[in-house]
Amino acid sequence: MSETQTKQSDASPPETTHRVLIGKVGLDGHDRGAKVIARALRDAGFEVIYTGLHQTPEAVAATAVQEDVDGVGISILSGAHNTLVPEIIEALEERGADDIFVFAGGIIPEDDIATLKDQGVRAVFTPGTPTREVIDFVRDACREQADNR
Amino acid sequence: MRWLDDGRPEARAELDALYPHTGNAYFIGITGHPGSGKSTLVDAFIRLCRERDLTVACIAVDPSSPFSGGAILGDRVRMNRHALDDGVFIRSVATRGNLGGLSRSTPASVQVMDAMGFDIVLIETVGVGQDEIDIVRLADTNVVVMVPGLGDDIQATKAGVMEIADIFAVNKSDLDGADRVVREIKTMLSMNESADDEDAWIPSVLKTVATHQEGLEPLFEAVEAHRDWLQAHRSDRDRDRQRIEQLVRLVISGEFDARIGRLLGTDTWKSHLEAVLDRTETPYEAADALFDEIF
Numbered sequence: 001m002s003e004t005q006t007k008q009s010d011a012s013p014p015e016t017t018h019r020v021l022i023g024k025v026g027l028d029g030h031d032r033g034a035k036v037i038a039r040a041l042r043d044a045g046f047e048v049i050y051t052g053l054h055q056t057p058e059a060v061a062a063t064a065v066q067e068d069v070d071g072v073g074i075s076i077l078s079g080a081h082n083t084l085v086p087e088i089i090e091a092l093e094e095r096g097a098d099d100i101f102v103f104a105g106g107i108i109p110e111d112d113i114a115t116l117k118d119q120g121v122r123a124v125f126t127p128g129t130p131t132r133e134v135i136d137f138v139r140d141a142c143r144e145q146a147d148n149r
Numbered sequence: 150m151r152w153l154d155d156g157r158p159e160a161r162a163e164l165d166a167l168y169p170h171t172g173n174a175y176f177i178g179i180t181g182h183p184g185s186g187k188s189t190l191v192d193a194f195i196r197l198c199r200e201r202d203l204t205v206a207c208i209a210v211d212p213s214s215p216f217s218g219g220a221i222l223g224d225r226v227r228m229n230r231h232a233l234d235d236g237v238f239i240r241s242v243a244t245r246g247n248l249g250g251l252s253r254s255t256p257a258s259v260q261v262m263d264a265m266g267f268d269i270v271l272i273e274t275v276g277v278g279q280d281e282i283d284i285v286r287l288a289d290t291n292v293v294v295m296v297p298g299l300g301d302d303i304q305a306t307k308a309g310v311m312e313i314a315d316i317f318a319v320n321k322s323d324l325d326g327a328d329r330v331v332r333e334i335k336t337m338l339s340m341n342e343s344a345d346d347e348d349a350w351i352p353s354v355l356k357t358v359a360t361h362q363e364g365l366e367p368l369f370e371a372v373e374a375h376r377d378w379l380q381a382h383r384s385d386r387d388r389d390r391q392r393i394e395q396l397v398r399l400v401i402s403g404e405f406d407a408r409i410g411r412l413l414g415t416d417t418w419k420s421h422l423e424a425v426l427d428r429t430e431t432p433y434e435a436a437d438a439l440f441d442e443i444f
Contacts, residue, residue, distance in 0.1 A: 016155045017218065044220035047243050052226035060233035063225065066238055068151045109379065 010052060018117065019069040019143035023051040025088065028078035030057045032077040033105060033127075040131035041138060057084055061091030064100055071122075076106040090122045099148065101141045105134070150240060150261055153254040155209050156403060167264040170387060173276055174263040174270045174429030177372060178284040180250060180310060183276030186320040188227035189359040190294055190368075191273050195231055197365045198269055205235040206262035207271040210251055213243040216330060220244075224273060238267065249283035250274035253403060256396040257286055258440075285313040286395040289388055290375045292316045292368070297326035297333065311337065314352050316371045322356035322364070331356060408443040 022038045024031055031053055038048045049067045051060065066073050072083055072092070085104050092100055105115065105125040113124045123137050150158035161313045179187050179194075192208060198205045209224035222241035231237040240262075242252045251274060252258075262270045274284050279425035285291060293314035319330050340383060343349035353371040357364035414420050421439055432439075 016151075017243075019151070034440075038221050042214060042221045043217045045217045045242075046221045047213075047220045047222060049225045049241050050221055051229050052223075052225060055229060055232070059229060063229060063239075066232075067225075067241060075174045089195075 012142075016146060017045070017047055018139070019047045019067065020138060021049045021051065021060070021064050021069045023055050023063070024053045024075055025055050025060060025073065025084045026076065026078050026080045026127055027084065028076065028080075029053055030077045031075070033077070034073075035077065037131065037134060039125065041141065042088060042133060044135045044139070046138065046142075050061060053115035057087035058091050060087070060088050061095055064092065065095050065097050067145045069100060070145045071101040071103065071138060073138070074104045076104060076108070079107070081106065081108050082112055085116055085118045085121055088115075093114065099145065101145060103137065103141070105129070133142065150242075150258045153257045154242060154245070154252065156253075156407065160257070164260065167261060170264040170266075171260050171387075174259075174267055176259065176263075176270050176272065176288045176290075178272045178274065178288030178291040178293065179260045179294065180274040180284055180313075180317075181276065181320075182296065182299070185276065185296045186359050187276060187292040187294050188224040188279075190232070190292075190318060190320055190357060191224075192228040193272055193359045193365050193430070194271065194356075194368065195228065196362070197369050199234065199236060203370075204266070204269040205269045205271060206259075206265065206267040207237040207240070207272040207273065208255060208258055208262065208361045209239065209241050210255065211241065211243055212275050213245045215246070218245070238262065238265065238417055244275055251287070252365075253282045253399065255283075256392070256399050259287065260396065261304065276288050283395070286391045289379060290315045290316055290372050292372070295330055296321045297301050297330050297407065299330075301354070315350060315375045316368070317352055318357045318364070318368055319353045320357045320359055321356065321360050323361075327356055340420045348382065350375060350382075376444070412439060412443055 020041055022034050024034055041048045043148045049063070049069060051063055072088065075087060076084060081104060085102070089102055092098055098138060102120065103123040104121055108124055108126060109124050116124055123140060125134055179191055181187050188209065195205050195207065211220055211222045211224060213220045220243035224241055225239060228239055231239065233287060240258065242254060242258065244252050247253045255272065259270050264265050270290055272284060273341060293310055293311050295317055297319065317334050319327050338352060355364055355367050355371060357368060418439065421430065421435040425432050425435045
């Protein structure tokens with residue numbers, strides 16, 4: 001794990017390598033954002049499980065459980081976030097994995113962000129967010145997760 | 150398995166408890182160049198196994214960044230149609246600096262999969278070239294995935310990976326040059342000393358197009374044929390032995406690394422290091438002294 005720590009000069013080194021799933025659900029085929037975030041997280045020392053396009057909420061939840069990730073990041077540009085993201089949270093709960101945090105990114109209107117957060121989404125990132133911000137959020141959320149486990 | 154990856158001591162008790170339930174799965178290694186289609190082949194193979202009512206666990210290894218320690222584990226992109234099938238369990242792991250094509254945790258993780266009761270455990274190695282041969286001790290049957298168009302590469306890989314194959318799958322064989330690759334492999338095999346030995350296993354060479362599920366039946370049959378050959382020529386106990394040997398070795402070297410880790414930065418460590426810098430001790434003398442320190 002020492003290699004994880006070499007570039008993390010900004011904070012105390014993690015006791016574990018954090019694992020995050022980055023997924024695309026539904027019909028939209030734009031995965032550039034997801035790949036950019038996956039790459040940024042990799043460069044920040046995370047192990048990123050990338051699912052590819054067109055996953056169902058159930059498949060994302062099942063994958064998250066099999067891979068024992070700390071968190072799930074969903075990239076969504078189709079406008080179906082109000083349906084699909086809560087479905088992922090539900091599917092995680094059904095599998096007894098409500099300890100896995102969920103965050104979302106994509107074109108999501110301001111009004112919907114509050115609704116999503118009410119439903120359990122920990123953070124929502126819209127276009128233009130610096131990747132640094134996403135990384136900091138994910139790192140903090142993973143640490144908090146590890147403390148609670 | 151997360152604990153295994155992280156080298157957490159809690160994993161120990163779990164493994165001890167699981168161990169009596171191991172020894173039933175059949176282990177298949179899939180190895181080959183990056184981009185040769187290993188994941189796609191694994192996906193197609195899982196599908197075939199499921200058609201035959203066999204349950205499958207798969208451990209897919211991808212490289213960790215040597216710089217950040219992070220990794221993008223993308224093997225699932227090709228396999229995620231199995232995500233909702235209870236008979237399939239897929240786990241992605243990163244090498245975390247380990248060489249040999251596997252993660253340090255792989256030998257123990259496959260024991261967990263074995264204990265979970267899966268019929269088949271597939272081990273997809275990280276796609277490197279020549280020396281990823283740790284898999285040979287872990288898997289019962291080793292499939293090496295080749296592709297047409299790499300030209301001289303086949304020469305380059307004659308040692309190492311080429312020697313561990315029980316089965317060669319020439320994937321993407323709808324591309325030009327597939328027949329040539331098959332021919333070259335067969336020629337190479339005919340030069341092996343064992344080629345004339347009737348009892349020896351002669352690796353099969355097959356053509357596949359994993360994206361179209363082509364050639365998978367013959368691949369499955371080749372795996373079965375190799376398994377039958379193993380059962381006729383080598384006892385289950387012997388096959389188990391080489392796997393267990395590697396596991397025990399890895400546990401010892403893991404513990405060894407952990408002890409070195411704990412030694413780093415201690416006063417003893419520093420004083421020996423300073424002595425070496427002062428030229429009052431040689432690096433070898435320091436190492437000897439420090440070696441005694443960790444036992």
